Amino acid sequence: MDTRIDFYPTHQHQGYKLRPGRPVPFGATLVPGGVNFAICSRYATSCTLVLFEKGASTPLVEIPIPEVFRIGNTWCMVVFDLDYERIEYGYRMEGPWDPRVGHRFDSSKILLDPYAKAIGGRDVWGEPPDWNDPYPHRARLIFEDFDWEDDRPLETPLADLVIYELHARSFTRHSSAEVKHPGTYAGLMAKIPYLKELGVNCVELMPIFEFDEFENSRPNPVTGETMYNYWGYSTVGFFAPKAGYAATGPLGMQVDEFKNLVKELHRNGIEIILDVVFNHTAEGNEQGPTLSFRGIDNQTYYMLTPEGYYFNFSGCGNTLNCNNPIVRMMVLDCLRYWAAEYHIDGFRFDLAAILGRDPWGAPMPNPPLLESLAFDPILAKCKLIAEAWDAGGLYQVGSFPAYGRWAEWNGKYRDDIRRFLKGDEGMIPALAQRLQGSPDLYGWNRRGPTASINFITCHDGFTLYDLFAYNYKHNEANGEQNRDGGDDNHSWNCGAEGETDNSEVHALRQRMIKNALAILLMSHGVPMILMGDEVGRTQRGNNNTYCHDNDLNWFDWSLLERNTGLFHFARQMIAFRKTHPLLRAREHLGISAVQADFIWHGVHAWNADWSPGSRTVAFMLRERQAGQGGNTNPVLYMALNAYWDALPFQLPELPINYRWHLFANTALSSPHDIYEPGHEIPLEPYQDSFLVGGRAVVILVGRP
């Protein structure tokens, strides 16, 4: 057989045939007859490839990469005749040890390739590893031969998304899920019909890049249960899906299983956004383990103080040096890899404000990384969402460098809606801004309402049920004397803290949850729902469940039966949003040329009460041409009453021949609280007023 001349071996080492490799792509790439390895380091003086047989405790062979194979700062080598499925590889790097200058080379450590596409060592979630393993997280080779058939990213417009934030393990780990492979990508796939029924069209997965659940694991001082790094905001490898989330993890088939999940989600019209954590790594500060980056090129990968210590803008020990050109390249390569090879539809960047800091920590007005991401040709249709703050005090909601592409988690939306719902004074003006897609934050540079990812709850903080069941956090189970977790939750327990027999309190809680869902799904901007809020999932008042592998986090599917009314309400609200383009505006009304208006009312039509004492507001959303010519498009109206007693709202007039119909009324109990979109009932006997219950919202549709 003819082989190209550049795939014949030229060197050998201990029986292994080698030749100079290609410097790109980085990582391990299959080539005819062998594997091309490429890795870069600015300050290393030599590099050795270490090969293991899968799972072995000592290396199979260590092959120093010949100097003649080095191109610039990149060592690249082809090794022939490797058994792809049985090989694990790593690197030893020699270089200076001078922490004050930022060098922490240690050739006694075997290092993980930052570009590893599959990582072994945590193949089964929670299975204690060999703590003496010299190479605990091991890079493996993969075939990239998955048959996508016709699949490609869905490119659903951001304005049309209803996002569902979920944790891959929590979603199906509980026995009530009754799936064949609990807590896995396969389990998630089995629940796609549920997601379709709910009506969400996008899932945002909490981190699925390989991480170590045993990082900082310790026994709970009270219960003795093991507390894990459960959420996963601590990356070990940016190019590998977590094996422990795969039913086929023990077989090393997590790549295919995850791709299959993406394909199946797409087939059902559901996009997938990945939560990515580029702000820090699992290596911690100088006291953390040396797994990868620290030993490869510490000064390049981490933001360091002038004395050589680790800047900690992430709150987790180290900060990835994202605006260093090498790291920037890695981040871009990573995202391009997931977009191209896994057909991922978008990314949500944890603590994204860090991505805008320079190598010395100072915020930059024009951060190269964010600019590159915004203009990258492969990522051009991906959603880019920023959690626009960090743990170092940089809060950029509304001012995150956007380049016309980025959306943000709108923390102000969360806070303002919570405060309005619980009856705080003076919230009406802020509420009006949030309902309109926050033009105060995103109107000034025409970013539009889709810059605002609206959410009331997310994994950080209370669940929606707990938001109305607890005045205070109860994180004792985390073993830190309830000192961890945020205190400014803007929550209200409706009259009793936690579990209660009081049926009035229960009824009020259900009403408040429905109010929250109604407001979220009626707002301009992009709504995001937390996993389980649609069935009243509780964490028993724990607002920081980052370390629990138990029912504090696991989705209890029996809630679907107990809270069927709530699920029904959420489902119809989502369907309503998808039915009405008026709710999914691409531009801010009032400051764009769009021929539609947000009109404000209060208990008196045409007259909203913006005063500090007001707890009511209403709005009408209509096209200017509604009811004229042949336009019979509907007019929408929503009344919001955070006052504790019922108030009559005077209704505005409609175009001729239009009549008001009732879609939702949270003052009534399920199933009379909401109708199917298109099957709303006409208001009888009169059309000019409606009594809205205390702490309730009403949604009307005007149509001929």
Added chain:
Amino acid sequence: MIQHSLPASLAALSDIRRLVTQACQTAGLSEDATYRLALAVDEIATNIITHGYEEQGMTGDIVVSLDQTDKDLTVILEDTGVAFDPRAQSLPTAEDLDKPLDDREIGGLGIFLALAGVDRFDYQRSDNVNRNLFVMNLA
């Protein structure tokens, strides 16, 4: 002046109404006026019990005071629940206490029914006590 102290629970409402009705009969008020006063007091007492105490997870008492002069009959409700001025949707500040009734929006169905039926209504708060005062003129 007669004073009664009752625990603030919904079961107390009928007792409160009875006290008011008896005082109205002694004062010679018409049936219609009696009903209006009893309704007003019932509505505000309901607010105090559900909103002032229960929804906040608190318990407490309501003190009902009844006083008759030759000109009018006065009923006063006092409670230590959360601050609440029935005449406004807001929690009153010190400045608010002096504003006349007409300058504020009347909120809530129950409040509206209450205030519409009596000849005079006043609210004050001092030392953590809410004080609701109802006056019916005697013919």
Added chain:
Amino acid sequence: MAFSANLEMTGSEARITLEGELDAAVADQFRQTVERAAQEKPQKLVLFMDKLQFMASAGLRVLVFAKQRMGRDVAIYVIGATGPVLNTMQMSGFHQAVYLQESYP
């Protein structure tokens, strides 16, 4: 006098007889009775109020939300409401949503 709400189904009519004083303490009892009536899917809801001596806004709210819930197809009749109770309904505009009669049929 103690409150009671008695439900009787007569063909496609739900008839509820109210007695005593309807305040916030017993409003839920009334609401549950209305719920039971609604589950029978009546075409008419007839409320006999001649023995109702007192009605607070809590009771009115049950009526209003019953009307909101049952919609246009169910006619609500209020029979024999006395002056003050009628007055309460008129002040809130609820009287426009029901048929007011002194006696029934």
